Amino acid sequence: MKCRVCGNDAVINLKAYNNALCARDFIAFLENRVLKTIQRYRLIDKDEKPLVAVSGGKDSLSLWYILNRLGFASDGVYIDLSIEGYSSLSLDKVKTMADRIQRRVFIFHLMETLGKGIDKLSRVIKRSTCSACGMIKRYIMNRVCMDRGYNVIITGHNLDDEASALLGNILYWKDEYLWKKGLELKESEGHLSKKVKPLFLCSEREMAAYAILNSIDYIRDECPFSIDAKSLVYKDILNRIEESSPGTKLQFIKGYLKVSRAMKTQRRKDNLDYCAVCGYPASGGICSFCRIMERFGIEGDIRFDEYKPEGLPT
Amino acid sequence: MIVELDGKKITVDRAPTVLRLMEELSINREAYLVIVNDRLVTEDHRLNKDDSVKLIKVVSGG
Numbered sequence A: 001m002k003c004r005v006c007g008n009d010a011v012i013n014l015k016a017y018n019n020a021l022c023a024r025d026f027i028a029f030l031e032n033r034v035l036k037t038i039q040r041y042r043l044i045d046k047d048e049k050p051l052v053a054v055s056g057g058k059d060s061l062s063l064w065y066i067l068n069r070l071g072f073a074s075d076g077v078y079i080d081l082s083i084e085g086y087s088s089l090s091l092d093k094v095k096t097m098a099d100r101i102q103r104r105v106f107i108f109h110l111m112e113t114l115g116k117g118i119d120k121l122s123r124v125i126k127r128s129t130c131s132a133c134g135m136i137k138r139y140i141m142n143r144v145c146m147d148r149g150y151n152v153i154i155t156g157h158n159l160d161d162e163a164s165a166l167l168g169n170i171l172y173w174k175d176e177y178l179w180k181k182g183l184e185l186k187e188s189e190g191h192l193s194k195k196v197k198p199l200f201l202c203s204e205r206e207m208a209a210y211a212i213l214n215s216i217d218y219i220r221d222e223c224p225f226s227i228d229a230k231s232l233v234y235k236d237i238l239n240r241i242e243e244s245s246p247g248t249k250l251q252f253i254k255g256y257l258k259v260s261r262a263m264k265t266q267r268r269k270d271n272l273d274y275c276a277v278c279g280y281p282a283s284g285g286i287c288s289f290c291r292i293m294e295r296f297g298i299e300g301d302i303r304f305d306e307y308k309p310e311g312l313p314t
Numbered sequence B: 001m002i003v004e005l006d007g008k009k010i011t012v013d014r015a016p017t018v019l020r021l022m023e024e025l026s027i028n029r030e031a032y033l034v035i036v037n038d039r040l041v042t043e044d045h046r047l048n049k050d051d052s053v054k055l056i057k058v059v060s061g062g
């Protein structure tokens, strides 16, 4: 198969776009799509200071790399959940990328703050591991943004993540979540940072190809708690549909965007309450995170480590 | 021929192309990338018996 742009050997066939591309042209094609997504949906303004949530996986590391190449200078935040055999390895990958792009990364160690890893913590607070993990991550990402003067959190959710989550929400008609998804979560002055997902229209396969072609060393192992994640079943089903009808995932998400924008203008009545301790959105006085801190008798502020590549000015 | 599937080496009947190899292993083309002799390739790529073939899963959970 030949590259449609230059005629050299193609490295990837993109059926959804009826296109085949060589390494160089694919990299340009994908970076351009990310840039267009950011511009078209106004995800990051030029005067904003973005912070990328990096996990060590292909999506967030590639995104961090792309943003800095596109001129959106961004630092990273990594949340260490103390998952054995997984967290330290993924942190190494994050640091390698930090060195490569010469950006700093803030690191939150759950173990240092709460004296527990995510599996123990989730048992104590009687939540599933993934639900506890999600809660901690959302809180910490927001907190570091607020504390360190950043104003937009960027996450690496890709097309497949979004399509599978949407499918799950539709299958069970989870009305309360269904219309909340989207490219952007709005900020709430002094409480909540804006949150955006510039890879919304990039598939997992494209992101893995991008990482491989740019020699981005990402963690291939899965988080051990993801084994029975329902999202894997949904992703598999969507990929089977995609194989027989290329472009379906894109249509699914683009269609959703259109409809949800109309829905959003109708809603907007959810008046938020804020945590009395830290100011984070909360229902009922104190937010979930501060409640955990209180329960374990932990006082004082939470701490972030800062990893700074050598040669970076202070 | 020997191919590496998700980091594990397995022996399969020799397939003439990447596409046929994926079909024989019932592998979804959206869920995997194929690397032959350290290069990413498209499905029509022809395989030789001494090629080093790696099938890499791109789907992640959580």
Ligand code: SF4
Residues within 6 Å of the ligand: A118, A129, A130, A131, A133, A134, A223, A224, A225, A226, B061, B062
């Ligand atoms: S799979 Fe692992 S990283 Fe993902 S939400 Fe669950 S615990 Fe967190």
Ligand SMILES: [Zn+2]
Residues within 6 Å of the ligand: A003, A004, A005, A006, A007, A008, A021, A022, A023, A024, A025
């Ligand atoms: Zn080309």
Ligand SMILES: [Zn+2]
Residues within 6 Å of the ligand: A275, A276, A277, A278, A279, A280, A286, A287, A288, A289, A290, A291
């Ligand atoms: Zn709070």
